Every structure is written in C-alpha cells, then in structure tokens.
Amino acid sequence: MAIINYSAYFLFLLLSTVLPLFLFSCSEKVEAYRFGEMFANHQLHTFHVVSLSSLQPAAVCSTSAQGSKNICKLLPVAHKYGPCSPLKKGKSKFSIARQILIDDENRVKSIHSKISNKQSPVADSTITLPANSGAYLGTGNFVVNIGIGTPEKKFTVAFDTGSDLTWIQCLPCNASQCYSQQDPYFNPSASSTYSNIPCNSSVCTQLQLILGDTLSCNTTTTCQYQIFYGDSSFSQGDFATDTLTLSSSDVFPDFQFGCGHNNQGLFGSTDGLLGLSRDQISLVSQTVQRYGKLFSYCLPPTSSSTGFLAFGCEAGSSSTLQYTPLLTNQNDPLSYYLNMTGISVGGQMLNISESVFTTSGTIIDSGTVITRLAPTAYSALRSAFRQGMSKYPMAPSPNSIFDTCYDFSGYSTVDLPTIGLNFEGDTDLNVDQSGTLFQASSTVYCLAFAGNSADTDLGILGNTQQLTFEVVYDVEGAKLGFGAGACS
Ligand SMILES: *[C@@H]1O[C@H](CO)[C@@H](O)[C@H](O)[C@H]1NC(C)=O
Ligand SMILES: *[C@@H]1O[C@H](CO)[C@@H](O)[C@H](O)[C@H]1NC(C)=O
Ligand SMILES: *[C@@H]1O[C@H](CO)[C@@H](O)[C@H](O)[C@H]1NC(C)=O
Ligand SMILES: *[C@@H]1O[C@H](CO)[C@@H](O)[C@H](O)[C@H]1NC(C)=O
Ligand SMILES: *[C@@H]1O[C@H](CO)[C@@H](O)[C@H](O)[C@H]1NC(C)=O
Numbered sequence: 001m002a003i004i005n006y007s008a009y010f011l012f013l014l015l016s017t018v019l020p021l022f023l024f025s026c027s028e029k030v031e032a033y034r035f036g037e038m039f040a041n042h043q044l045h046t047f048h049v050v051s052l053s054s055l056q057p058a059a060v061c062s063t064s065a066q067g068s069k070n071i072c073k074l075l076p077v078a079h080k081y082g083p084c085s086p087l088k089k090g091k092s093k094f095s096i097a098r099q100i101l102i103d104d105e106n107r108v109k110s111i112h113s114k115i116s117n118k119q120s121p122v123a124d125s126t127i128t129l130p131a132n133s134g135a136y137l138g139t140g141n142f143v144v145n146i147g148i149g150t151p152e153k154k155f156t157v158a159f160d161t162g163s164d165l166t167w168i169q170c171l172p173c174n175a176s177q178c179y180s181q182q183d184p185y186f187n188p189s190a191s192s193t194y195s196n197i198p199c200n201s202s203v204c205t206q207l208q209l210i211l212g213d214t215l216s217c218n219t220t221t222t223c224q225y226q227i228f229y230g231d232s233s234f235s236q237g238d239f240a241t242d243t244l245t246l247s248s249s250d251v252f253p254d255f256q257f258g259c260g261h262n263n264q265g266l267f268g269s270t271d272g273l274l275g276l277s278r279d280q281i282s283l284v285s286q287t288v289q290r291y292g293k294l295f296s297y298c299l300p301p302t303s304s305s306t307g308f309l310a311f312g313c314e315a316g317s318s319s320t321l322q323y324t325p326l327l328t329n330q331n332d333p334l335s336y337y338l339n340m341t342g343i344s345v346g347g348q349m350l351n352i353s354e355s356v357f358t359t360s361g362t363i364i365d366s367g368t369v370i371t372r373l374a375p376t377a378y379s380a381l382r383s384a385f386r387q388g389m390s391k392y393p394m395a396p397s398p399n400s401i402f403d404t405c406y407d408f409s410g411y412s413t414v415d416l417p418t419i420g421l422n423f424e425g426d427t428d429l430n431v432d433q434s435g436t437l438f439q440a441s442s443t444v445y446c447l448a449f450a451g452n453s454a455d456t457d458l459g460i461l462g463n464t465q466q467l468t469f470e471v472v473y474d475v476e477g478a479k480l481g482f483g484a485g486a487c488s
Pocket of ligand 3: 200201202
C-alpha cells in the first residue's frame with residue numbers, strides 16, 4: 001500500500017495522539033497514561049501484555065508436536081545454545097547473549113561489505129573478507145540434525161539461508177586442524193558411499209566460481225574448497241559426495257558437500273553448516289527434484305522450545321499464510337530479497353517514505369539475529385516505540401548495537417507496543433512478543449532492532465523478528481509466506 005493512502009490517517013493520529021501528549025507533557029506519568037489510553041482505545045491490537053517470565057527460557061527443553069500436515073519432512077530445530085540443543089553448553093546466558101551480538105555485528109558487516117564490493121570497489125575496512133566469498137560469519141543460531149554416509153552418521157549443523165555449501169568436519173583431522181565438536185568427526189573412509197569429486201569436473205569449476213576460490217587444480221585429482229568467514233575462521237577440505245539422509249524416506253544419494261579437514265573458528269561447536277541459499281550447490285538446489293525448492297522453518301520463541309525446518313511443503317501453520325514476492329538481485333544472486341514497504345507501531349503506520357526501503361533493499365536472513373533498518377526507518381520506529389514505552393525507565397544499552405533499552409526491575413508484566421513490518425502484497429509480519437525485545441541482562445531488555453549506518457546499506461530481516469512464524473520460501477513460485485503461531 002502506498003504511503004499516500006495513510007496521510008489522512010496520520011493527520012488523525014497527529015491530532016488524537018501527538019497533541020494530547022504535548023498538552024500533558026508537564027507530567028511524564030500523565031503523558032504516559034494518556035498515550036497508553038489512546039493506544040488502548042484504538043481498534044487494532046496495539047499492545048502485547050507480556051509476562052517477563054514467558055520470555056525466559058526454561059532450564060529444560062520442552063518439545064512440541066508441530067505440523068499438522070505430515071506430507072513433508074520436518075526436522076526439529078533447536079536454538080544452538082539452549083537446553084534443546086544437543087551441543088555442549090557451559091557459558092553463562094548473558095555471556096552467550098554478548099557473543100551472539102558481537103557475531104551478529106560481524107555477520108552484518110560481511111553482508112554489507114559483500115554487497116558493496118559488488119557495487120563499488122570500496123570495501124569495509126573493519127572486516128577482512130575476500131571478494132565473492134560465499135560465507136557469512138555467525139552462520140545462524142539454530143541447529144538441526146542430518147545424516148551423512150553409509151552407514152548413516154548423525155551431525156548437528158547450523159542451517160543458514162545465507163550460506164551455499166553444506167560442510168561438516170571430516171577425518172583425518174587432528175586437534176590443530178579441527179575445532180572440537182560434540183559428535184565424532186565424520187570418517188569418509190568408513191562410509192561405503194563416499195567419493196571425492198574430481199578436480200576436472202564441471203561441478204568443481206562451478207563450486208570454485210561460487211566460492212570465489214582460486215585453488216589450483218593440477219596438483220591433486222580431488223576438488224578442493226575453502227571458505228573464509230569474516231573473523232578469520234574458515235573451513236577447508238575436499239568437495240565430495242555422499243548420501244544425505246533427512247529421514248528414512250528422504251534419502252539423497254550423491255549429495256555434494258564439503259568434507260572439511262581443516263576448520264578453525266567459532267562455529268559454536270556445531271559439526272558444520274547446512275547451506276540453504278539460492279545457489280546451485282545449496283541443499284535447496286540439490287533437492288529440487290524432490291522438494292521443488294520449497295522449504296520453511298519456524299524458529300522457537302525461547303531457547304527451551306523447539307521449532308522445525310520443513311522441506312517440500314508448508315508445514316501447516318494454524319493461521320493463513322500471507323505471501324509477498326521473493327525478489328532477486330543480479331549483484332547478489334545468493335540472497336532472498338523482499339520488498340519491504342512500511343512499519344507500524346501500536347497499529348499505527350509510521351510516516352516513512354517507501355523510497356527509504358527501496359533505496360537499500362531488504363533481504364530475509366535466517367542467520368542474522370537483529371533486524372537492520374535504514375537509519376531513517378529505524379529512528380521513526382525507535383521514537384514511536386519509546387513513546388509507547390514511556391512509562392518504563394530506560395537503561396543504558398549494554399551493547400553498542402542497541403540504543404533503546406529498559407530496566408524492568410520490579411515488573412512482572414510489561415505492555416509492549418505491537419510492531420508490524422509491511423511487505424508488498426499487503427503482507428504484514430506482526431512481530432511476536434518474543435521478537436520485540438532482546439534480553440541483554442537479568443533486568444535490561446532492548447528493542448531488538450538496529451539502524452544501519454547509511455540509508456544505502458542493505459536492510460536485513462533478522463531471525464528474532466521471525467520467531468514463532470512459519471516462514472515459507474517458495475523459490476520456484478517466487479514468493480515468501482509468513483504464518484503466525486506455527487512452532488507450537
Ligand atoms: C511525513 O513525512 C514527510 C517527510 O518527512 C513530511 O513532509 C510529511 O508532512 C509527514 N506527514 C505526516 C502526516 O506527518
Ligand atoms: C596433525 O597436525 C600436525 C601438525 O599440524 C600435522 O603435521 C599432521 O599432518 C596432522 N595429521 C593429520 C592426520 O592431518
Ligand atoms: C578428468 O580426468 C580424468 C583422468 O585424467 C579423465 O579420465 C576424465 O575424462 C576427465 N574428465 C573430464 C570431465 O574432463
Ligand atoms: C599447476 O600448478 C602449479 C603450482 O601451483 C602452477 O605454477 C602451474 O601454473 C599450474 N599449471 C596449470 C596448467 O594450471
Ligand atoms: C514494491 O512494492 C511497491 C508497493 O506494492 C511497488 O510499488 C513497487 O514497485 C515494488 N518494488 C519492487 C522493486 O518490486
């Protein structure tokens with residue numbers, strides 16, 4: 001919907017909402033009350049009344065039976081660091097939160113630098129990233145189990161719509177060449193279906209083009225790959241094929257993946273990575289005959305609950321799916337582009353020109369945690385959110401990424417203004433209460449959005465705002481769907 005349609009509405013809002021605020025601005029308490037009352041009287045659902053304890057993960061994992069339709073393959077999804085994850089824990093909750101945000105900043109820098117490398121020769125100097133690298137740091141906080149080899153071995157891998165090559169750590173590798181992981185390393189010589197891909201094959205050329213690798217091919221008969229992430233972590237090894245098993249009825253012989261013999265970095269102790277980008281070597285492309293490039297996921301609201309990753313159909317969210325076109329960008333064929341058109345807070349459209357969104361463009365990414373908006377859009381969101389939250393004491397941000405944090409000491413419930421993200425096709429992503437705030441410390445919660453440094457930087461719809469929605473990627477149908485309340 002064009003912004004012009006809202007101008008009369010804005011005038012009404014201005015008169016009904018902003019003016020009373022000015023009149024009552026002599027007393028903060030009264031101002032907050034008036035504002036809340038205005039919101040409350042509005043027809044649309046304008047606040048989430050959130051019990052803070054509901055935002056806390058429990059100590060134990062509760063899995064939910066999800067997906068009413070059973071025709072597609074559902075893999076349970078767990079948060080990498082929570083009680084549902086099979087991976088080792090040990091760090092405290094808030095040190096993990098800090099690390100997640102640092103990784104997230106680096107991932108966003110890699111994404112922005114990769115796009116700007118394509119458009120102009122000026123690179124972001126704060127991060128070293130080889131041009132054309134198919135890799136983003138962070139690689140997602142959500143993990144699934146996959147089987148590789150014959151006999152099948154299970155691996156816990158992060159899945160990432162921003163990555164193309166699937167890889168796992170492989171033997172031979174020793175302490176100095178692989179990072180430690182929970183499961184035994186994959187041993188290719190113990191799998192009867194494993195083979196290396198020869199160097200002179202066309203898939204090897206294709207892989208090296210996609211990854212931007214310049215590995216010489218005449219010293220070995222085996223195709224080599226190397227992927228560098230933004231923080232000097234990397235994976236390097238043989239490009240190989242083996243049987244991929246998602247379930248007893250979903251078995252893919254000759255699946256192409258990276259058998260990493262030399263891997264370093266902070267991959268959170270996952271055994272590797274599952275690439276779900278649009279590229280030819282991603283799982284999505286390699287399973288096209290079976291699943292038709294259709295997959296979906298639901299990311300759970302807390303790290304103590306589970307979601308799903310589904311292939312081949314919509315998994316069956318209870319609500320109707322709303323679709324928006326899935327766009328492509330010639331300069332960035334790997335990513336899933338959306339046409340974002342507006343933002344609402346408390347049911348009220350913000351006055352942001354559509355050109356603010358089109359200047360930057362927007363991708364949806366499963367691996368970025370916090371949504372990044374053009375600064376103009378972010379500041380409009382921030383000020384409306386702060387107005388709706390004016391009865392709560394603000395707190396200094398414990399992290400440079402956020403600037404709108406609240407100290408909820410002494411509160412058991414809070415009223416959060418609803419946030420809606422609007423996309424082409426009248427599609428609204430009405431962010432779940434679990435996707436509005438990021439808990440930075442025991443009492444401090446921050447608005448889980450951030451501004452880019454320039455309006456020209458790519459906008460990114462991050463995974464916090466996707467929590468609890470079924471997000472359907474229909475690549476062949478060129479559309480992306482959102483269905484609320486899908487994880488439980
Ligand atoms: C919306 O913003 C534009 C440009 O910032 C401004 O000219 C216009 O008056 C605003 N409209 C309303 C209803 O606030
Ligand atoms: C193990 O690491 C050492 C030191 O980096 C290296 O010399 C050796 O070849 C490695 N072993 C294998 C099996 O890769
Ligand atoms: C690759 O090299 C092998 C061994 O030299 C040869 O038999 C095969 O035909 C070559 N394949 C291609 C596609 O060039
Ligand atoms: C083979 O590899 C060597 C060393 O990497 C390189 O100098 C040479 O140019 C390569 N030859 C061909 C035909 O690619
Ligand atoms: C985005 O959506 C708007 C509103 O529907 C439309 O006018 C515009 O052409 C779309 N932009 C692109 C790049 O598809």
